[in-house]
Amino acid sequence: MQIVSGGVTNVGRVRTNNEDCFRIVEPLNLFVLSDGMGGEAHGEVASAMAVEAIVKHCQETENDPAMTIFADMPATWSEKTKRLSSAVHLANKSIYDAAQANPTRRGMGATVTAAWIDGTRLSIAHVGDSRAYLLRNGNLQQLTSDHSLVAEQVRRGILTPAEAERSEMQSVLLRALGAHPEIEVDSEEHTLFGNDVLLLCSDGLTRMVTEPEIAGTLQAEPDPAKASERLVQLANEQGGADNVTAVVVHIDSERKGWFSWLRGGPRNTAQSIGSAGGK
């Protein structure tokens, strides 16, 4: 698989500080997005800590595969999924410890949605109300469940999705990094197909831009960096009430094998021109 990605974060049109944070680690095909919360500048601190801790752990485990895996993980999960989930546990611990150590930082926390691609396998680890979507065959499919009060109410059949979108309780989270020493992390694995598009985004995007608009933008814009810019721009055009972040990842099937060689000729030299990532 050939992987090309791009991402943008923007303060929005209402807030004065940006508590969102993201990181693309190209050599690892690791993508991490976090949305912080807490008064003053503490949201920014928390989201930066989350991203930092996750990236650091994933990089370290690449060099030292013998590193401990935290918490109970199903044996069927791949190594990368386990490591990504461990990384989120670690991030939670470091934010929690920092908040406990400094009384002015109490209450700081962060969401996190992280994706790690290894060949055709996509590992997801997630806490909070940022989201991962997979656009495939024109369908925008949500890979994460929001850990918010209104989403929980929809799952219990108390609210309809439309009622949840209008609710004034949308910002209330039931799970976030930094609130408790232990945390439950949602982790899953998926198989990627050629032409899949992965999107990680903060709630600043999904509250301003509808899913059909997101799907349309991702389909219309073949360049991931431009697609993420366009999504952020749309969110700002439609209110920009919150910080908004989008990370777009294109998964293109690697053309190899005799059939595509016959069709396209040898292309090993020109392969990575114009691509930001790739492996």
Added chain:
Amino acid sequence: MAKLTLMFENRLVKEVPIGSRPVGIGRSPDNDLPVDNLAVSNYHARVYAEAGRLVVEDLDSLNGTFVNDLRVERATLHDGDSIWVGKHHIKVDASGDTTTLSDTGKKAVAAPRINETMMLDTKARRDALQQAAAMGERTQFAAGRQKVPTLVVLSGNTDQTEYVLTNKLTVIGKSKMATVRLKGWFKPELAAQINQRDDGYYLGPGDKVPAINGAAIPGPVRLNEGDTIEVSGLRMNFIFRD
């Protein structure tokens, strides 16, 4: 103040107010609402106020406690509800009680507008969650009714005859990594896919356009229990298993 009225076939048997102490319901005479019927356990259920709402709790009774038509272990009561124990029922009157929730059970909790993202950890926020959880309990039935979404293969060549949907995304196709694996020549790698969302399971196209109950679906459509899915020569039933 809220009150409970014990009724037997439209006759009023006894009325008690709900104060700070739980109201006991059962066959034993020392209950606040004694119910003289063999179908009722000695200490059958109790009703109490908690965090501004009324709660009924079944005390492991033999024949169960029902709120309106649903058997419950624990449920939040609303004005006008009926609690059934045996052939008796208890009417709930919470009309004088402004702190209990309105009867609709469908409205979002009224709360001050919240712009900042936050965790539910202060008292006010806990109360909001409790109210929401209270509404949730209405749909939470007695234990043992957890249902598992399942695809049952009716016809077609697949690697299993039944698939439990555990992932957010279920792929139907010939791909080695597909959950529902199609076998045979000329089958698509990715025939169709099912996405679990908050409000249910959505079937969407892959390389093929699937049909639900005979009607082709160009985009994602929410599955209902009992729906028949057809794609690439495969027919399956979508059901919830106990």
